[in-house]
Amino acid sequence: MTSPALEVRNLFKSYDEGQIEALRGVDLSIAAGEYVAITGPSGSGKSTLLHMLGGLDSPTTGEVRFRNVSLGSAIDLDTYRSRNVGFIFQAFHLMPTLRAIENVQVPMLGLKPCSFDRAARARELLKEMGLENRMEQYPNQLSAGERQRVAIARALANNPDILLADEPTGNLDSVNSGKIMEILIGIQQKRGMTLIVVTHEDEIAHAAARQVRIRDGKVEA
Amino acid sequence: MSSFQSLKEIDKPFPTLPHRWTRSIEAGLSWHPALSRSKTVRTHSDFMTAQLSFIGFVRKNLWRRRLRTLLTLCGIGMAIGAFVGLVGFSNAFEQSWLRLYTSSGTDIAIIQQTFLNTSLPESATAKVTALPTVAQATPMIYNVMDLTPEVNALVYGWKADSYEFESLQLLSGRPFHDGQPEVMLGELLSGSLHKKTGDTLEIQGSPFKVVAIYHGGSALETGAVIMPLDQLQQLSSLQGKVSTIHVRLRPAPAGEAPDEYLKRAQAQIEAALPGLRAVPAAERAGNNQFVRLAHASAWGTSSIALLIGILGIANTMAMSVFERTREIGILRALGWKRGQIMILIQLEACVLGVGGGFLGIAVGWGALQLLAAMPQTAGIVSATFPLPLVAEAFGISILAGLIAGAIPAWRGAQLSPVEALRHD
Numbered sequence: 001m002t003s004p005a006l007e008v009r010n011l012f013k014s015y016d017e018g019q020i021e022a023l024r025g026v027d028l029s030i031a032a033g034e035y036v037a038i039t040g041p042s043g044s045g046k047s048t049l050l051h052m053l054g055g056l057d058s059p060t061t062g063e064v065r066f067r068n069v070s071l072g073s074a075i076d077l078d079t080y081r082s083r084n085v086g087f088i089f090q091a092f093h094l095m096p097t098l099r100a101i102e103n104v105q106v107p108m109l110g111l112k113p114c115s116f117d118r119a120a121r122a123r124e125l126l127k128e129m130g131l132e133n134r135m136e137q138y139p140n141q142l143s144a145g146e147r148q149r150v151a152i153a154r155a156l157a158n159n160p161d162i163l164l165a166d167e168p169t170g171n172l173d174s175v176n177s178g179k180i181m182e183i184l185i186g187i188q189q190k191r192g193m194t195l196i197v198v199t200h201e202d203e204i205a206h207a208a209a210r211q212v213r214i215r216d217g218k219v220e221a
Numbered sequence: 222m223s224s225f226q227s228l229k230e231i232d233k234p235f236p237t238l239p240h241r242w243t244r245s246i247e248a249g250l251s252w253h254p255a256l257s258r259s260k261t262v263r264t265h266s267d268f269m270t271a272q273l274s275f276i277g278f279v280r281k282n283l284w285r286r287r288l289r290t291l292l293t294l295c296g297i298g299m300a301i302g303a304f305v306g307l308v309g310f311s312n313a314f315e316q317s318w319l320r321l322y323t324s325s326g327t328d329i330a331i332i333q334q335t336f337l338n339t340s341l342p343e344s345a346t347a348k349v350t351a352l353p354t355v356a357q358a359t360p361m362i363y364n365v366m367d368l369t370p371e372v373n374a375l376v377y378g379w380k381a382d383s384y385e386f387e388s389l390q391l392l393s394g395r396p397f398h399d400g401q402p403e404v405m406l407g408e409l410l411s412g413s414l415h416k417k418t419g420d421t422l423e424i425q426g427s428p429f430k431v432v433a434i435y436h437g438g439s440a441l442e443t444g445a446v447i448m449p450l451d452q453l454q455q456l457s458s459l460q461g462k463v464s465t466i467h468v469r470l471r472p473a474p475a476g477e478a479p480d481e482y483l484k485r486a487q488a489q490i491e492a493a494l495p496g497l498r499a500v501p502a503a504e505r506a507g508n509n510q511f512v513r514l515a516h517a518s519a520w521g522t523s524s525i526a527l528l529i530g531i532l533g534i535a536n537t538m539a540m541s542v543f544e545r546t547r548e549i550g551i552l553r554a555l556g557w558k559r560g561q562i563m564i565l566i567q568l569e570a571c572v573l574g575v576g577g578g579f580l581g582i583a584v585g586w587g588a589l590q591l592l593a594a595m596p597q598t599a600g601i602v603s604a605t606f607p608l609p610l611v612a613e614a615f616g617i618s619i620l621a622g623l624i625a626g627a628i629p630a631w632r633g634a635q636l637s638p639v640e641a642l643r644h645d
Contacts, residue, residue, distance in 0.1 A: 082556020
């Protein structure tokens with residue numbers, strides 16, 4: 001039996017010296033290549049769970065395992081994030097001083113020593129996103145939908161195994177939302193990536209192979 | 222959208238210069254098929270400018286806040302400029318002292334063992350001359366005097382038969398006679414005082430006849446006054462006393478190394494004159510009270526200036542890290558390690574340091590040229606700009622950047638990615 005891509009065991013996360021419990025004993029297993037939507041009301045712990053899965057933060061107690069190896073102890077979190085994970089944020093979070101093609105190269109600095117290879121990879125990814133003629137633009141010269149597509153290209157820069165998207169359509173209109181989800185699902189199917197999306201939107205949640213509903217820091221049965 | 226975020230929206234970056242030039246050239250040449258750049262070439266040039274390097278990222282971050290970067294560069298530039306100017310001045314001063322000895326062939330200078338005021342009996346000269354290793358010995362006094370309210374100069378008191386005259390080239394007139402109120406002026410000083418052979422120069426209320434204008438082997442001579450030793454002893458109330466005795470040694474015997482011979486001669490002189498020191502000329506040039514004071518003042522003053530410059534860079538980097546907290550969070554989320562964040566911030570600080578170094582070296586060079594041209598200081602400092610000083614200035618500017626960037630870099634690297642992403 002193949003080990004799951006990601007596994008969460010009895011995960012607790014609290015802040016302010018235990019005063020705020022964001023996650024309270026979450027157990028979850030996600031197979032490689034699966035598309036999972038994490039839903040729940042505001043403040044339920046969805047984003048916190050996503051951060052744990054992405055190695056952005058460490059649990060208070062419990063464990064997150066990637067391919068059966070414990071994050072933080074057996075794998076360094078920075079290395080895990082750079083090689084295995086691609087993040088997509090609601091607010092895009094592009095570097096304002098860098099052009100689109102340069103933004104896509106940022107994750108590769110330090111991993112790909114040759115600047116020619118970095119630029120070639122960035123160009124290829126932006127073409128895939130339909131942004132061939134927008135590569136030289138700065139983020140403030142792009143529409144919201146274009147910015148999110150640049151962010152997706154950036155997330156794919158190091159060919160990750162897992163794509164984590166935190167409300168990727170939160171700042172987009174319905175037309176662009178549809179396009180973005182089409183792109184994400186297309187990537188997930190074509191590349192066999194594990195796609196985990198945190199979302200409020202029912203339409204996006206229903207398109208996923210599996211929904212994980214979080215309420216008050218726990219996974220609802 | 223917060224007011225801070227709206228300000229950031231206004232700060233629109235410029236396209237990079239080479240890329241804009243490339244497009245202009247293409248537009249200008251496009252009318253002629255033979256001269257217009259092919260699609261292949263155009264793609265290649267665009268591709269080159271699309272590559273992002275670590276250094277390119279650093280440059281763009283600094284360019285983003287142009288005014289702040291420029292002000293920081295000016296701050297560290299002034300500090301490096303002060304260092305180059307002051308230390309360059311004191312180094313030139315030391316070199317001039319060295320040339321003073323080498324041009325006259327002086328091997329040893331005999332002094333008293335005090336820091337500021339060295340005066341020894343003139344009668345010691347005869348004892349020194351009698352020593353077997355000594356070829357010639359000549360007593361002298363040197364002092365700094367105000368010749369006019371605007372001009373002060375070094376004044377030497379020599380014996381008329383001193384071997385030091387061999388290093389001078391008389392441009393007009395004749396050497397002075399002992400016991401006479403006569404002076405010889407260096408050509409630089411004669412220009413500043415507008416005096417020529419035959420004129421009278423008043424020094425501390427006493428009139429002296431200018432009997433010669435000379436060119437010296439060192440700037441310290443060319444900008445000086447030389448008068449009979451007895452005259453300067455009278456002016457300085459140092460009858461029977463001298464500042465130092467300069468010694469020329471006989472050639473070293475065959476088979477004896479020059480260093481060993483010099484040490485033997487030193488020991489001989491010190492044994493003959495208890496309480497006095499015989500110092501090799503090279504050591505004396507770097508170690509006399511004027512030079513030591515000049516070095517101490519230069520390093521002391523420029524250290525304070527450098528500290529202020531370092532604080533300027535540190536403030537800029539601390540502000541930059543604070544403003545880019547969320548960006549640092551993004552970089553960490555994209556997989557950048559703490560070490561990479563530290564290197565990024567430290568590189569930015571070093572670029573500021575080195576940029577300030579370039580500016581400071583230019584400012585310091587200008588200051589030295591100005592000092593060499595001014596009558597008050599032309600006799601002491603020359604306009605040469607040694608490469609070791611430039612290298613020292615660059616080294617200090619890089620070090621300044623590293624020191625200034627250390628704490629902001631460390632703090633930036635310690636930021637939690639999740640908390641940094643939440644930052645406004």
